Amino acid sequence: MNQPNVVVITGGSRGIGAATALECARRGLGVILTYHRQAEQASQVVRRIGDAGGKAAALMLEVGDTKSFAGFRGAVQDLLAGMWGADSIAGLVNNAGHGLFNPIETVSEAQFDALMNVHLKGPFFLTQSLLPLMMPGAAIVNLTSATTRVATPGVAPYAAFKGGLDVLTRYMAKEFGGRRIRANSVAPGAIRTELGGGLNEAFETLLAGQTALGRVGEPEDVARVIGMLLTGDGGWINAQSIEVAGGYAI
Numbered sequence: 001m002n003q004p005n006v007v008v009i010t011g012g013s014r015g016i017g018a019a020t021a022l023e024c025a026r027r028g029l030g031v032i033l034t035y036h037r038q039a040e041q042a043s044q045v046v047r048r049i050g051d052a053g054g055k056a057a058a059l060m061l062e063v064g065d066t067k068s069f070a071g072f073r074g075a076v077q078d079l080l081a082g083m084w085g086a087d088s089i090a091g092l093v094n095n096a097g098h099g100l101f102n103p104i105e106t107v108s109e110a111q112f113d114a115l116m117n118v119h120l121k122g123p124f125f126l127t128q129s130l131l132p133l134m135m136p137g138a139a140i141v142n143l144t145s146a147t148t149r150v151a152t153p154g155v156a157p158y159a160a161f162k163g164g165l166d167v168l169t170r171y172m173a174k175e176f177g178g179r180r181i182r183a184n185s186v187a188p189g190a191i192r193t194e195l196g197g198g199l200n201e202a203f204e205t206l207l208a209g210q211t212a213l214g215r216v217g218e219p220e221d222v223a224r225v226i227g228m229l230l231t232g233d234g235g236w237i238n239a240q241s242i243e244v245a246g247g248y249a250i
Helices: 015-026 039-051 066-084 109-133 156-179 201-209 219-230
Strands: 006-009 030-035 056-060 089-094 134-143 182-188 241-244
Touching (some): 006 015, 006 066, 015 039, 015 089, 030 066, 039 056, 056 066, 089 109, 089 219, 109 134, 109 156, 134 219, 156 182, 182 219
Parallel strands (some): 006 089, 182 241
């Protein structure tokens, strides 16, 4: 008997993570989404999935705290067994994160470490922790950023760690290939989310003017690509970085 396909999405309470949770449910996947502080928003995403006939659950997770990962893995196992009668996951989306808009000379060591923990160290060790639960043929999607290609003043640490995650993605694809686990990264461009405080009208106009398609992206634009990579539609895509940016700064 085939197990239901369930994916874990970090930072699934809002923005790209929430849109990805909804897109995965639309594609027939079970969803375990995580949140850090936005419990009610996470619950709203779970309710929307349930109202549409899907099945989802939310778990609290601080991606920057690697000591919590063993307990989180246990909670995922309990949910898999209790909600889906399953013992493995079909995908992991390392999406959770936060932004910082400071020039290099003003970045503190604490800010640097916080970004590193969430955007590079966290995904590394969370993937390591959940790897025993991944079924053969599972997929990993790491969220990186177009700022790794286009140097944007004020986001150097963020972009540097996203660049590291991009490299890590290729190593995951290489090392996990024997288990038929694929790993790809998705690099959003300017997207209408709350990251870094969101977009004001002037900044959105500026970014739209730098994008070939003449607008900023929506979370759903990115979610559709992630959903494709998590399912059979993306079954022969591996070790790639896909920029989803509408032609930003080309």
